[in-house]
Amino acid sequence: MNTIGAVMSYPRTKGILLVLIAATSWGVSGTVAQYLFHQQGFSSSWLVVIRLLLAGTGLLIFSHTVGKQNIWRIWKNKQDLFLLIVFGIFGMLGVQYTFFAAIEQGNAATATVLQYLAPVMIALYLCFHARTLPVKHELIAIVLALGGTFLLVTKGNIHTLAISGPAFGWGILSAFALAFYTLYPVSLLSKWGTALTVGWGMMIGGVGLSFIHPPWKFQGHWSLTSFTAVTFVVIVGTLIAFLCFMESLKYIKASEASLLACIEPLSAAFLAVVWLHVSFSPIEWLGALSIIATIFILASVKR
Template sequence: MKFQPRIKGIILVIISAMLWGVSGTAAQFLFQKRGFSMEWLVDIRLLISGLILLLCTSAKGDQDMWRIWKSKHSCLSLIVFSIIGMVGVQYTYFAAIKYGNAATATILQYLSPVIITCYLIVRSKKNPSLQEIIAIILAMVGTFFIITKGNIHNISISKLALFWGITSAVMAAFYTLQPRSLLAKYGSAFVAGWGMFVGGIAFSFIHQPWNFTGEWSIDSVFAVIVVVLFGTLIAFYCYFESLKYIQPTEASILSSVEPLSAAFLSVLWLHVPFGLPEWLGTACIISTVIILSPRKNKKSKAEFEAI
């Protein structure tokens, strides 16, 4: 069955977002139902996905696999991206899932566009636009509903889940902004492949991949495959393949399916309580992505290159 290019792009980005959401819920299952080590899953995910992505990129023969290491500036930038960006965003996201659940972890991570916007406002020393002010207010309201269920005297998630969720959003903002020059020079698949693999090697000094704890079963094996392959490699491929057919702004908005899929699957599969306040908070935070995406798309190239 053939699709028009635009429809194909929309389908691809929705698939990628849904796979990311499913991956988070599978990770929650492994941590909370099968006793898997968070550190082990982070390391295995980075090493295997990074290696496969590099091999696939190399097989295409588009560029010298090692040329990124021949430039001192690119080399240092890649190491920073790998250790702080790639490991940072993976570890904090999984920690938020471990101490909370996949739904709230994914939703809190979606605060990253607001963090990026605030950073750019401070850096450019310009007053925020009306859209940016509305987005920031919505993000604050959404976070309030997520963590309190609408009751100002009650925090409905653990302090660790809240801390790691907000930290995950900060790491995601860094992960988005820091490697822009690398992405422009070497391409997304190449940079992400090296970032994952180098990050995995670096993290192996903290937790060795052969140091495993958890309960193996048919469903846990399947969940690991979902996290490592479907939720990382295939999701990444579908997302960047979609950019051949649709605009980055559209892809950013459509990727908001991720927290929705994580929330629905957490409720249906793992029976995570998710009431009206949480859904209102989810809607508020997703709205910030929709509001800020056109603004982010209009940022000048010079402004981003100065980051």
């Protein structure tokens, strides 16, 4: 215990450990969700509703008790409230639903890797917005992303798909949703803070989806194992993971945290292969690593 305390006393080490805990929790959470969908008969819509409502409530409680914020003030600002509703529906709900739908239609490993195409989409959008052409590093990242996606979904055979069309479609939509989720709420985050903005985004997204899929409209098999799995997805894979990631930003740079978070797709893929016996060939591993490599390349571009 003394050794652990000594290690954690170094701020940078503490930040690295926190972001690794967060990223691993996210990756494991996706694989646990696959277990609920494929082996316990749960639906992605129900799990997304429960995850958003419960985790959103937890973040708002955290903002009020620990952050000492008045969580209702944002509702009095009409302009920010409109931005928040858009973020909650199209950003938070969008990224959560498309990601879990990709897992339900395919597997956690592929869904998580495809979602990591978002940084390349962000880079392309920023180039378009600034009316500039991609620089060399960005072009390399784009080529790697396209090549990695091709290997991941075809196993190198152009005539066949290694995953279903719906799984691929939801995975690509998940990447677009993550790009929007990353770029859109910048003004809200700077004004109201991350926990409050994301907490209300989760609540708005959860309430919105409740009109389509009420949380009491359940399907699947309840057992101690499935209850534990749902609890893990909501508490560890969402609330604790998010709080750890936010806390890590106090000790390390956001760019460093983003790079370390690349362990998420690797942990999801590894656990899916070992625990759920998902087939993941060397060609697919190469495709996954090619996509993940784009984050390291884009992080080196100073603009």
